[in-house]
Amino acid sequence: xxxxxxxxxxxxxxGAGVVRILRENRESIEARLSASVHVKRILVRDxxxxxxxxxDPGVLTTEVSEVLEDPDVRVVVELIGGLEPARSYxxxxxxxxxxxxxxxxxxxxxxxxxxxxxxxxxGLSVYFEGSVAGGIPVLRALREGLASDRIESIVGIVNxxxxxxxxxxxxxxxxxxxALRDAxxxxxxxxxxxxxxxGGDAAHKLALLSLVSFGRRVDPKLISTEGITGITRFDIQxxxxxxxxxxxxxxxxxxxxxxxxxxxxxxVPCDHVLAGVHGAYNAVxxxxxxxxRSLYYGQGAGMMPTGVAVVSDIIEVCRDILSFAxxxxxxxxxEQIESVTPAPVGDLMCENYLCVYxxxxxxxxxxxxxxxxxxxxxxxxxxxxxxxxxxxxxxxIITEAVAESNLRAAMTEIDTFDELTRPxxxxxxxxxxxxx
Numbered sequence: 001x002x003x004x005x006x007x008x009x010x011x012x013x014x015g016a017g018v019v020r021i022l023r024e025n026r027e028s029i030e031a032r033l034s035a036s037v038h039v040k041r042i043l044v045r046d047x048x049x050x051x052x053x054x055x056d057p058g059v060l061t062t063e064v065s066e067v068l069e070d071p072d073v074r075v076v077v078e079l080i081g082g083l084e085p086a087r088s089y090x091x092x093x094x095x096x097x098x099x100x101x102x103x104x105x106x107x108x109x110x111x112x113x114x115x116x117x118x119x120x121x122x123g124l125s126v127y128f129e130g131s132v133a134g135g136i137p138v139l140r141a142l143r144e145g146l147a148s149d150r151i152e153s154i155v156g157i158v159n160x161x162x163x164x165x166x167x168x169x170x171x172x173x174x175x176x177x178x179a180l181r182d183a184x185x186x187x188x189x190x191x192x193x194x195x196x197x198x199g200g201d202a203a204h205k206l207a208l209l210s211l212v213s214f215g216r217r218v219d220p221k222l223i224s225t226e227g228i229t230g231i232t233r234f235d236i237q238x239x240x241x242x243x244x245x246x247x248x249x250x251x252x253x254x255x256x257x258x259x260x261x262x263x264x265x266x267x268v269p270c271d272h273v274l275a276g277v278h279g280a281y282n283a284v285x286x287x288x289x290x291x292x293r294s295l296y297y298g299q300g301a302g303m304m305p306t307g308v309a310v311v312s313d314i315i316e317v318c319r320d321i322l323s324f325a326x327x328x329x330x331x332x333x334x335e336q337i338e339s340v341t342p343a344p345v346g347d348l349m350c351e352n353y354l355c356v357y358x359x360x361x362x363x364x365x366x367x368x369x370x371x372x373x374x375x376x377x378x379x380x381x382x383x384x385x386x387x388x389x390x391x392x393x394x395x396x397i398i399t400e401a402v403a404e405s406n407l408r409a410a411m412t413e414i415d416t417f418d419e420l421t422r423p424x425x426x427x428x429x430x431x432x433x434x435x436x
Contacts, residue, residue: 001030004318005040007067007098009089010079011060014103014130015042016052017307018077018314023053025311033318041067043080052303068092075317077310078102087111094118094126099320101313103130103306109204109220112211113339125320127313132205133158133282135305136298137312142212142286149288151213154252155430158205160280160300161189161196162228162248166265167278169236170245176231188280188301198227199248199263206250209284210259213252217339218259224345226264230425238353238383238396239267245275246427253343260343267353267429274430346405351380351429356395356414357422364419365395375410377402392421401431 008015022029022037030036039059047060067073068089076093078100080086086107090100091114100119102108108115108128119126129139133156142151157163161183168179180197183189195201200220207220228248239246244267253260268275273295277283282300287293299305358364365384372379378400384393399407411424 002035002322003038004033004035004074004321005038005070005072006075006077006314007040007070007073008042008077008079009064009067009086010081011042011044011051011053011055012079013052013303014306014310015077015079017303018079018310019053019055021304021307021311022314029311029315033315033322035318035322037314037318040073041070043067064089064092068096068098073098074321075099075101075314077314078104078107079310080104081106083107083110087115090115090126091118094122094124097122097124099125099127099317101127101130101310101317103128103310105131105201105204105208109207112208113217125317127317128208129313130306130309132208133284133296134160134298134300134302135308136282136284136296136300137309138284138296139208139212140312141294141296142209146286146288146291146294149290151286151288152254153287154206154209154213154250154284155274155287156206156209156250156284157247157274157277157282158209158250158284158300159196159199159202159248160282161193162199162202163277163282163300164188164280165197166228166231166236166246166248169231169233170240171278173233173236175233176229197229199225202248202250202263203261206252206261206263209250210252210261211337213286214254214259215337216259217337218261218342219339222342224262224264224342226262228265231265231427232425234394235353235355235425235427238355242267242353242398243270244268244429245270247274247277249274249430255343258340258343260345260348262345262348265427267427269430269432272430346403346408348404349401350404351401351431352399352407353427353429354397354399354411355425356393356397356420357424358393358395358417358419359421360391360393361419364393364417367417367419368395368397368414371414372397372399372410375413376406377410398429 076098165179203220203223203225247268249266283297381398383396
């Protein structure tokens with residue numbers, strides 16, 4: 001039986017999961033490959049630190065060169081995260097003729113063109129299933145299972161931290177601050193959660209989903225992105241009364257061959273398949289021309305779920321090594337993909353929830369309604385409770401489907417009204433006809 005040696009860059013949460021899965025599932029992996037996979041070297045910062053998995057101290061090193069320059073190591077698994085030094089290490093590994101497996105969505109979303117280009121020039125593979133939706137094999141399903149179909153749109157919950165917070169607010173009535181604190185205690189949110197709650201993490205993942213689904217590369221900085229930090233208990237209460245739940249969605253549509261991408265909080269109908277995604281779970285609903293709607297659901301993060309995806313990639317790249325031992329694996333296709341500017345969101349049509357904060361004085365409602373009408377925004381429903389004396393009104397307006405540009409222009413004008421006590425709050429609404 002052949003031996004294939006790999007090197008790990010990082011032995012944190014996911015790295016420990018990879019080592020554990022390779023060890024516990026050794027016999028089944030060997031049966032699938034007819035080869036044995038060995039972890040020869042692991043880059044760590046502190047070899048003496050206590051870890052979630054026991055490894056031979058002789059395998060650990062603090063010198064990256066001992067991993068990248070080891071002639072026995074055929075596959076480098078990058079699990080340190082971030083942009084640097086991860087980018088430099090991955091490029092060095094490719095330059096030394098080693099295949100790469102990574103779970104680093106930010107790295108590939110921002111530097112994928114460079115990395116895939118280097119891999120293609122050297123006839124090497126880069127696998128990245130663990131970079132999106134943890135253990136859910138959604139990228140493999142898009143790339144292989146739906147290879148014969150035409151993918152038209154994607155709607156997904158791809159950040160477990162944001163979903164955990166919004167789900168807690170819905171199910172327990174917690175405030176955003178309390179739900180975030182609970183997420184941090186449970187290990188679902190970092191001490192600095194900005195990338196998760198601000199939507200940046202989901203934008204990176206959406207860029208990779210677009211790459212695999214549509215064959216178009218988009219800079220994640222150009223994706224329209226809105227976080228969940230402004231969601232209030234009042235919004236959650238109104239969603240419930242209207243028959244919705246609030247979710248943070250990553251949405252991609254292909255419009256005239258160009259992806260239209262956005263990340264934002266959304267009112268999702270209670271009977272929609274994504275409304276039942278709780279806690280830190282992820283789910284991606286794909287609409288394709290021949291198959292119709294398909295759903296990919298599971299744990300979106302964590303030691304073992306992401307470890308499963310990474311080890312699956314390791315197995316695939318080992319198959320490449322075994323199958324193309326003489327000539328090298330086929331070139332990495334993603335290097336030749338066109339980079340595009342995402343389609344503008346201004347023409348997108350959707351219903352909207354608006355919350356206008358105004359004092360309880362005559363004339364404000366009429367002025368807001370007139371402004372909306374002047375910008376072509378039709379009101380579908382309004383709700384205004386009589387507040388306690390001296391307390392501002394939270395005026396809830398549900399609009400008919402309207403173009404994004406029209407609504408933004410109306411909100412900009414409304415927010416110039418002297419009477420308002422806070423900027424107008426808006427959440428998009430997923431149409432009920434999308435129910436499955």
